[in-house]
Amino acid sequence: MGVTDDIADELAQQALALEAKTGDETIALKVSEILGASSQTTQEAFLTSVRVRRAEARARTYLAEMTSKAGGTD
Numbered sequence: 001m002g003v004t005d006d007i008a009d010e011l012a013q014q015a016l017a018l019e020a021k022t023g024d025e026t027i028a029l030k031v032s033e034i035l036g037a038s039s040q041t042t043q044e045a046f047l048t049s050v051r052v053r054r055a056e057a058r059a060r061t062y063l064a065e066m067t068s069k070a071g072g073t074d
């Protein structure tokens with residue numbers, strides 16, 4: 001990853017963690033707006049990281065549920 005992607009991903013991780021901790025689902029949106037005011041490139045990378053990490057979380061939850069239903073321990 002380049003510096004823009006690295007920074008955007010780090011910010012995405014922090015925003016999503018804070019959303020989970022506070023229950024405020026608007027944090028990532030607010031961070032995106034702040035980034036967009038200065039750097040559309042960073043904003044786009046941030047939003048991509050947020051989408052990827054949210055998708056990963058949903059997929060992992062699904063796999064854990066299916067593993068549990070199948071009686072597995074993986």
